[in-house]
Amino acid sequence: MSTLPTNLKHIALFFERLPGIGEKTANRLAMYLLRMPESELKIFGENVSTLKSRTKLCKRCFNLTEKELCSICEDNRRDTSKITVVETVLDLLSFEVGNIYNGTYHVLHGKIDPLNSIGPEDIYVNQLLDRVKELQKADSTLEEIILATNPDMEGEATAMYIMKKLKSQNLKLKISRLAYGLPMGANLEYADYGTLGKAIEGRTKY
Numbered sequence: 001m002s003t004l005p006t007n008l009k010h011i012a013l014f015f016e017r018l019p020g021i022g023e024k025t026a027n028r029l030a031m032y033l034l035r036m037p038e039s040e041l042k043i044f045g046e047n048v049s050t051l052k053s054r055t056k057l058c059k060r061c062f063n064l065t066e067k068e069l070c071s072i073c074e075d076n077r078r079d080t081s082k083i084t085v086v087e088t089v090l091d092l093l094s095f096e097v098g099n100i101y102n103g104t105y106h107v108l109h110g111k112i113d114p115l116n117s118i119g120p121e122d123i124y125v126n127q128l129l130d131r132v133k134e135l136q137k138a139d140s141t142l143e144e145i146i147l148a149t150n151p152d153m154e155g156e157a158t159a160m161y162i163m164k165k166l167k168s169q170n171l172k173l174k175i176s177r178l179a180y181g182l183p184m185g186a187n188l189e190y191a192d193y194g195t196l197g198k199a200i201e202g203r204t205k206y
């Protein structure tokens with residue numbers, strides 16, 4: 001590493017700070033950049049330097065955007081009868097990349113985690129409740145809230161909290177939770193009892 005020229009070394013050291021990147025890979029990536037056309041590197045550099053200032057949260061769903069509304073909220077081909085509630089933008093991306101859902105989202109940017117002093121007011125829960133209330137008042141097409149927080153303790157607590165809050169508002173809405181179960185191609189013999197229990201509980205008509 002010390003034999004690299006300063007600029008290249010700084011770039012390699014930066015890559016090394018990224019998750020999942022070790023020293024060798026960092027060096028390889030820095031070398032790769034060196035071989036790229038100057039014009040592409042310029043555009044990349046500009047994108048990096050304006051990343052923070054240009055990226056904001058969508059006013060409606062709190063997904064990332066450079067405008068007032070994100071590309072999903074702006075897309076009138078999306079099914080606005082459904083809002084899927086996710087913990088992070090990466091979770092939203094999992095649905096999007098998989099191309100398995102055409103509704104809208106609400107990103108909480110976290111989950112309720114009392115052990116780490118994260119309460120409902122620290123994530124975007126109230127914004128969701130307000131959004132739903134407004135939509136119901138406006139007689140919108142909203143029919144269903146899909147709670148897609150993670151199936152861990154905090155994710156469950158967050159889903160439960162939102163479900164109770166929504167129910168207390170007496171809204172004419174279907175509230176659903178992602179099904180638990182076995183991964184595709186799984187073998188029952190190797191499934192843990194928790195997953196197997198949830199899978200038989202959440203069985204569907206065949």
Ligand SMILES: [Zn+2]
Binds near residue numbers: 058060061063069071
């Ligand atoms: Zn949005």
